[in-house]
Amino acid sequence: MQKSLIKVALLGAGTIGGGVYKLLNANSKIIEQRIGSQIVVSKVLERNARRCQELGMANNLIANSIDEIIDDPEIDIVIELMGGIDPAREFVIKALEKKKSVVTANKDMVALHGKELFAAAIKNKVDLLFEASVGGGIPIIRPLKQCLAANHIQEIMGIINGTTNYMLEKMSQEGLDFDLVLKEAQSKGYAEANPSSDVEGFDAARKIAILASIAFNTRVTVNDVYVEGISRITAEDIAYARELHYVVKLLGIAKEAPEGIEVRVHPVFIPEQHPLASVGDVFNAIFVKGDAVGETMFYGRGAGEMPTASAVAADVMDAARNLNNNVRGLVGCTCFEDKPIKPIGLTISKYYIRMQVADRPGVLASIAYEFGRYNVSLASVLQKNTLGDSAELVLVTHRVKEQNLRDSLDKIKLLDAIVHEVSNVIRVEGEDVKA
Amino acid sequence: MQKSLIKVALLGAGTIGGGVYKLLNANSKIIEQRIGSQIVVSKVLERNARRCQELGMANNLIANSIDEIIDDPEIDIVIELMGGIDPAREFVIKALEKKKSVVTANKDMVALHGKELFAAAIKNKVDLLFEASVGGGIPIIRPLKQCLAANHIQEIMGIINGTTNYMLEKMSQEGLDFDLVLKEAQSKGYAEANPSSDVEGFDAARKIAILASIAFNTRVTVNDVYVEGISRITAEDIAYARELHYVVKLLGIAKEAPEGIEVRVHPVFIPEQHPLASVGDVFNAIFVKGDAVGETMFYGRGAGEMPTASAVAADVMDAARNLNNNVRGLVGCTCFEDKPIKPIGLTISKYYIRMQVADRPGVLASIAYEFGRYNVSLASVLQKNTLGDSAELVLVTHRVKEQNLRDSLDKIKLLDAIVHEVSNVIRVEGEDVKA
CATH class of the missing domain: 3.30.70.260 (ACT domain)
Structure with missing residues (x-):
């Protein structure tokens, strides 16, 4: 049942949605060659009409309501890029119930409601893919689920928030204090007007919850993560780090221990020769240690329009390939255990x-x-x-x-x-x- | 048609074969949980009886001939870890023709005879997986084929030979000349008695041919690769590199240009702040640049018993999952183009x-x-x-x-x-x- 044309719908045409739209169009030929089907965006749910115009979308692409998409039997894949919990979660559940595969970059939703969402995907025998929810364009979800699947994963340590990595590097290079660097990051558009999601570690917490769930086969939600941000880091701390041959980074860390899963986000001193120490600017990198593979690391742009679109479009291609082969849900949810979370007081x-x-x-x-x-x-x-x-x-x-x-x-x-x-x-x- | 037990055969029980045998046994529970089937090695083709004893293999596991494996209808997956071209190639073709999926770590065979092998896999509708043929345990084949599939890949640059990376680092740290470092690497078991495959770049050439074929959707064989090794690098060159703020590395490089595919292995000066520059010891790292994702890098142990076994076992799990879902050949050969190779004289x-x-x-x-x-x-x-x-x-x-x-x-x-x-x-x- 290879389809020559697969219709997809976009929920949201903001930065990432626009990037996905552009990428599916710009690279349509190679995408078609690689999966054997043309991918066509046939409906877009986006209230900002001017944005749709800017992206060159024809008027007949614009849906007036979610139902127009959900009820369209020709749409096989729904791409959710609205962000936030509501109404994204409701729309995704609706799409899954109508037997549409869903691709999402929504870390907030996956980290908080993963259990419910994956249950709906499994029940309806469709794909729910979320590579873009962690590490932007960096392949990490699929490598963990497939390429490293023969390993007991022992540890994940990741620079998974580009804003704070940029800020810490800047503090280190220029000896500046947190407040000054935050203002500069805001003026460059790297940090938001309300920067707490980045600088207080909440963004990284969502991502490490997702990675820990996959690595340890147990559901870890954002509420399980111990979180400290970087706002208390001073120029003095960074100077001492250097004197002691360390670099200060904000890491998401997840480890398996007999007492349970350690999962936390906080600033760390890491040795200056550690592979994560030289990851600069807004780049992300995720260090994974497995019992067979040893130390691996995945590096790249952890955010931004086109890198994130790269991951979303790859998921769409996988969902399309699965659809053509009638094997939706091939690599589904793997949280078949229910492990306790190790309290922060017990970490060593x-x-x-x-x-x-x-x-x-x-x-x-x-x-x-x-x-x-x-x-x-x-x-x-x-x-x-x-x-x-x-x-x-x-x-x-x-x-x-x-x-x-x-x-x-x-x-x-x-x-x-x-x-x-x-x-x-x-x-x-x-x-x-x-x- | 989910099977509760999937029987596999091992061709070769040397370093990698032994590692795969150990890993499939040691992590059998988590492997079964993750794919829903138990994986059992039911036949081993290995002439060294003592080696089989060391690995604790029961006598009834040892096959007397390849036919005993090929003709066993209960064996669904054949794992080829003999290395070299003959008889590995013949055995793999035989297995594919008997509708068995094949997993291999054999870069020589894939880089030289990929076309014939993939044609046989497609014809017989089975999987031919080879993640371990490049970069040992580092996920790179599947990320290129799936996670980055929406990109036009522009460039691959990889440290894909650990022996030479170790030697160049040693020359750099200790100011020693090539001959001395080679002797030391040989005494440590990092370099073979006949070191030409590593130091003259032929090993890296096979790997970059495989990566280029996937990245650019055109068959690149080892014979297409321009190769120079590291034997002419002196302590003086390395000292000048440092003075000029470069690091000397042996890289496999593949780029797409309008005139054709550039594919080459040779020593390079790379800037000391480049992500590849800090890859030390016997580690490998593959830097991939795509039009949407930008710069990514994949880092880890590029050789060795258990890291390579990690990649082989993951391929076995994928082949098993595909078998259970009756979708063998889901992500098959993608060399649908026939692009020319750009002569070295035209590179810039x-x-x-x-x-x-x-x-x-x-x-x-x-x-x-x-x-x-x-x-x-x-x-x-x-x-x-x-x-x-x-x-x-x-x-x-x-x-x-x-x-x-x-x-x-x-x-x-x-x-x-x-x-x-x-x-x-x-x-x-x-x-x-x-x-």
Whole structure:
């Protein structure tokens, strides 16, 4: 039942929707050669009429309602690029129930409602593909689901938010503080007027939830992810990182442990020779460790009109190929386990700690004593920037359970005669674990 | 027709074959959960009985002949890991003709006889999968065929031979010459007693032929690839590279141009900030540029027992999934074009040239005059290491057609009163092309 022409509908013609429309048109010949069918956008749901004009869409392409698309039996694939939860989720469910395969780039929706959506896809025997929801144009969903499928995935660490990667690099290169760099990123259009989704780590949290679900075969939602953003990172932290031969990155991290799945987003110090350390600008990179394959990394543009369109269009081609071969749902949802989430207090890490202390004899001893009581041992100590009777103390611990570190810091903060402030605590990742 | 158990046969139980056997056993539970069928190795063709014992294979697994496997109707998938052309090619064709899907890691066979093999797979409506033939465990074949399928691929540049990458890094870190580093690599088991396949670039040539065929939808064989190895690279070249802010790598390169497909393997200078420059040790990385996705890179272990087994086992899982869904050949051969190969003389590049010249006035003018006659213009000139009346001259050209450079150098070599030797010529790649 090879179709010579497959009709698709676009929900949303914003940046990504426009990119998909342009790409399916510009590369239509090679797409047809590669899958044996022509892909034609036959309906578009977009309220901004001017945008549709700009994209050169004929008037008869524009749908007046979602029903016009859902009820059109000739449309086989629906491409959801509206973003947000509502009404995207309702529209996707409707499309799946009408036996249409769905391609989406909507990380918010997949990270929060994946379970319901994949159940609907399976029930209706259609494809629900979402390569573009993580890492923009970088192939990562399909490699995890297929190419690395013979591995127990042990760990994923990803730079999966380009805005914060750009900002941290800028802070590092120019020694600037967070607020200044944020203003610059906003003026360049890299950060939004309300930047919290990027800088507070929520965008990365959605993406790592999606990756963790696939890697560990258990449903991880955005609500399971422990999240810290980069707004507390200062120029001082970045300068110390460099002095200690680390680079500061915002990472999404997911690991499997006997106690459950670790899944978190926060700034880290990673060694300057780690493959993720040299990922600059707005690029993304996802580092995956499997028991057979060892260390792999996937690098590219994690956002933007055409890179994201590349991933969406590839999913459309896969859905079309499956349709032609009557095998929709070939690689479906793989969350067949129900694993617990490991609480953040149980994670084990090294920590960088920067604090302001009184500059007098015995201070370090008192602090070290409290750390010792909680089994926190120190790998390195720097004391600097003495100002009046105050000194800046920078410590890096050996690997320790996070709850122990937190408890020890609570005690240390009570030493208010000698500890003026615990300025920052940043986890150290990506070093070879020596048990 | 979901089968609860799928029987596979192994041809060859050497390093990779043993790895695949171990992996299919060790991860059998997760493999079964992910595809819905148990994968069982039911026959092994391997003459080394002791090796089979070491792997813990029961005696009844060992086949006495290929026919015992080919004629067994219960075996659905044949995994060819013998390497070399004969008899691997004959056995694979036989298996395909008996409607068995084939998974192979055999780059020699695929790069030389791909056309015949894929034709047999298509004719018999079975899968012929070969992810492990390039880049070991790194997902690259499936990402090119599916994830980036909506792109016109413009360029592939890959570190696809770990041995030479290790050797060049060692030469660079320790300032050692080629012969010494080769001996060390041989003693570590990284290079073979007869190292020519690695160091002369033939191994990389097979892999870039396979990648180019997929990327440009035209059959490129190993015989189409222009090849230079690394045996002429000296410690001096590497020192100059560093001084000029480049790194020396052996790359497989494939580009599409109006005149045809460029496909070549040779040492290059790449800028030290290029993503490929920091790929160290025996790691591989493949940089792919597409018209929509932009720059992507795939990084990991390009060889070795378990990384390669990871790719082979993933292909077996895909073949099994396809079998269960009765869709064998879903993503088959995509060489539907017949594009010419662009001769090396027509490629355009920058060049690093190191030569020994007479140390007296007017020499540079004479050399520059010959370059000028062939439109070779110089981007930088270094003169060093004066020894007696001889000087070392290091030039980097602007972008120029290779034939022009070759013609100019032929003329310059005739200036034997002032030019003692043209010691090396290395192409410069990976810089942004400013027309």
